[in-house]
Amino acid sequence: MSTVKLQIDGREITAPEGATILDVTKSAGIEIPRLCHMEGLTPNAACRLCVVEVAGSRNLVASCSFPVSNNMVVKTNSERVAKARRLVMELLLSDHPLDCMTCEKSGACDLEKYAYELGVSSTRFEGERHAYPLDESNPFIVRDYNKCILCGRCVSACNEVQFVGAINVAHRGFDTKVAAPFGRSLLDSTCTFCGQCVAVCPVGALIENTRRFQGREWELDKVATVCPYCGVGCNIELNVKNNRVVKVVPLNNAAVNQGTLCVKGKFGMDFVGSPDRLTTPLIRRDGQLIPAPWEEAYDLIAAKFSQIKGESGPDAFAFLSSARTTNESNYMMQKFARAVIGTNSVDNCART
């Protein structure tokens, strides 16, 4: 691959030809604010927050789509750049509800983050503001059009990552909005409720229904683990407050799920905190299953197992292990069957 030499913020940098300025700054560890760009997807060049100054160019350029070239001189944080970014931010805020104190996204919102970094807390542009009703037409994803900055990330993610194409940018001008065809509910579209759009939305326009009013972003404990459903083993982050899983975030294990999930992994975790969970051992007495302490349950099983083993030998036992529990638990099951009872009759549901 041929390379080019350029200067960014006074540093001499060698970069592959055809790379964008943003690509190059990322690998050089230079942070450029951006709201619409996503790694690996077609640049939308919609937000204009990532503008930088290129010597010899009359206008500032969008670093996410502008390719580097030999001897280019780039400034990513000149006063001119900062001014332009503040202007972009003020324009965005002119039609964005400033209700961060009750917004679920606060603490993880890119708009909030960049507004803070650029020191923009209000806007000079007072104009018409949207007043759309909240879209709660499906049980999983709540869409607040008033917060949407039309960055297009959700549309790209749905098209290019999930290959679904359930949503698109509809209408024009002030009426522009992201929607399923004919303005229908997602339930009546091809949407699979994978939650990719929620995962990439930089603001509070798309929120998991499960997490509403369950805690602020910074109050959530985040634990990396693995989806309990199918054999793909997607990496997930459980977000927990008060011993409850409030939401699930896809993790980016490049070898496995690359930041994607399906509906089960994204929205299927309520079973963990279900009121139907068993909370004590149960023992059958006079035909009824009655709660009992562990000691009693263990004693009963130990006595009965010893009796049957004594009378009929280990061949009178069968153990069925679970394809849904951990390796360590499965290992203990076969160890119990083999070492304690003395039978190899231990199986799992691989056959089904």
Place this chain on the structure above:
Amino acid sequence: MSNSIAELEDAPLILAAGTNTTESHPVISLRVKKAVSKGAKLIVVDPRKIELTDFATRWLRLKVGTDIPLYNAMAHVIIEEGLYNKEYVAARTAGLEEMREFLKEYTPEYAEEITGVPAEEIVAAAREYAAARPASIIYTLGITEHSCGVHNVQSLANLALLCGNFGVENGGVNPLRGQNNVQGAGDVGCLPNLLPGYQRVGDDKARQRWEREWGVELNPRPGITKVAAIDEVLKGKLRAMYIMGENTVVSDANANKARRALEAVEFLVVQDLFLTETALLADVVLPAAAFAEVDGTFTNTERRVQRVRKAVEPPGQAKADWLILSELATRMGYVQSYDHPSQIWDELARNTPILAGISYGRLGQEGLQWPCPTPDHPGTRYLHKDVFPSEKGYLQMVPHVPLAEPPDDEYPLVLTTGRRRPNYHTNTQTGRARGFDTLSPHEWVEVSPHDALEMGLSDGEEVRVVSRRGRVQAPIKITDRSPAGVVFMSFHFPQTTLTNALTTDLHDPITETPEFKACAVRVEKLR
């Protein structure tokens, strides 16, 4: 899987055989779609018009249960036209001449008669598969859940052997595992003939290794499978069963028989998260902790061991499965004293060559794929790089096995079963998630427009589906996803529609996998 999930994305050709990946492994299907968007060919082999057919460059709509003649005919074309990888076949496989002879009768025309796939489609698919270097095969239960499941897999493996697709990057023959830790449950020895790490129970050296570790003498005779266990109970020979996390009475084929057995067994222990249909039959029910409440590891379909981490406390007195089992062992006089599952892992790994190099400390964010024999081994992305376990890969002559229960006058339709994306298994978990009932509120029977017309059924009409073993009721959905003569149901709603009351427990003689994918039924109008 012989290869890795990520490799699918760079395969020049993917043959998807009997796998409804978009529904059962949605995130893997994204790699398949990505590959197609990058120009890969995708050959879908499925009787049903599954979603993946929208992305396919070629769709072979075979009749249910005719996989073997199809793949045999493809192999026939590959051999007769000299399209196989001669160097690879000579160096790494055995049995070509016998195979050539055996396949003589499997002409594309003969296969067309059996499979219903036009001969020229079979020829074209064979040529495409052979031309792609490499090509990847993926398959799921559509292949294995037949009474001839093992043979189905062998007939697919033949194609890969002939074209040199084993032991190469982006190739292979890749079963996609349905449940999150099916792979791991087998790896760690929950199989009646195999100790952890697929070491045979009859192998003295392997057994002695575990005898030393566990300090007991071990039984050298293989045990019985769960399918055989049901029969043994009914014969009165099996007296005690311990079921951990399985809803056997509704997920087993021929569910009414499984229920009879679990009702009959003298002493039944069930360990689960919920009071499932199976737990309701138990003498003792033990409350288990869920995945989010425990530390441990899962092994995904590509042999990747990954860390599971505790995020919340279990409810009430529920405990981790491993802890329950070690406390019970201690109670029975076999003292177990693990403080943390990592100690269990270490005990497993130090006696299991394929896992020996894996420890919790090494798993990090990405996990590790076995075989991983030493602490400095990077793990294995694809298997058989240099040699097969049995030195050479044998081409297997597999004859066509007709359906175990073909349709007839009394039961004229074939019922095939499978999964739907928003649901998981018997719905004990997804059924408890908010909103999932909106996506898929109840069971339905997918009937082709042709059959619906013939029987005078209208969309949404409630019908009775009857097989030799049982009957269930559900509304129908008229859809061209089903070919004429085939109806489809899932097993996600056992409370209202116990689909497995219909399915047969006739099973593959080698793996004892029941023929979930095909049994004969009739559909009756209610009025």
